[in-house]
Amino acid sequence: MTRPPEPSAAADTIDVPNSLRAIFDLYYERGWTDGLPVIPPTEELVAQMLRYTDRARDEVICELPPRGGVATAELIAVNCVMAGCLPEYFPVVLTAIEAAMEEKYNLYGRQTTTNPAAHLVLINGPIRKELDVNCAGQCFGPGWRANATIGRAVRLAFRNIGGAIPQVTDMSTHGMPARYTYCIGEYEEESPWEPLHVEMGYAADTSTVTIFPGQCPVNSFEHVAKTPHRFLGTVASTMAHLGTNGIYRPGENMVIFAPEGARFLSGFGWSKKDIRHALFEMARQKVKDARERGGWFHATSPRVWIDIEDDEATMPVVKSPESIFVAVAGGPGRHNLVIPTTGDLTECVTRPITFKDGTPIRSVKDFVR
């Protein structure tokens, strides 16, 4: 049985009693799990996982903070097995981890902050269907193996290789349920707009992973509004509630529209760009309401153009309209979701799923042909 990650780059083998209960107990006692049972990463299962990459088993993918743990392809595969991933999911997990290592994502900060933010893995492109990633009803909920285990594998790798240990180095005040797993696909087939990865400049048939440093989604239901402004006013209010980081440290937000809401807005001719601009204007708090509370001591740092002496001046919760990411997912119903972040301390990253040479894959089967 291969041993989950320690700071050393290669997995060790350990002998354990041939009992699932004993194995889980051992893994839990050693701090290698999220508290839920894991699949024992046997050599055979890890080898199966590694078939779905052209990276060498011992290739160093990155060093994960805060420990600076060396994440080899093998160690990432170990965590994928433990999470319950099918081998076909491996390229997605690998890409998500590489994306999180881009400097602007600030993974060190994300791994150690008191903030409850997690790591949303948003999948675009044809790989969603190939892996049966749920983009529709209950996409954030239980029931789909890809959603449940891809997000979990990323978390386990960050914990076991990176050393983000709750109450020790991971100092999140409360944590969040999204820290067990947090993965969906965009429901491109039900979207009236171009999908997120196309907006980012990728071809529609390129599969991508976006890692977004989001907190848990906040529901914003809107069953009554008859105009886009009224409809988006509800969403904006959800974005700009007192206590959200963005008022004081404006960063990024993601808004997930269910297909019904997306079609409603699109029916008025509204594009994603229109929506972003409208939300940027509406998702604000007045200075008089934001003053001397929340994170007021940060209020002036990034935005000298706001007159904080003016009670009626308004403070947007994102840096710019382009800092609002719009995606479509979910089932029937006029519920929409707002996903806030820590604010200006982190930015999301989108990466294509590629071979080692950077060529986008067309199918995960490309690795085993």
Place this chain on the structure above:
Amino acid sequence: MASVTIVTSAFVKAAEAHRKLLKQPDLPYVAVPHPIVSMSGDELDASADAIFKSVLGAISRGHQTK
């Protein structure tokens, strides 16, 4: 460059963990009572005054070891 990390008492465990993770068992840090985020300016000044000598000592030791 010699430096010292200042943490609040609630983060001492994290500071000790980082010493191990970074393989720098002597990485200096000084703790102040938790929390500081809600302190007034005067209270924060008093908290800083209370650790000033400890910070100075830690930085001096850092210089000596370089």
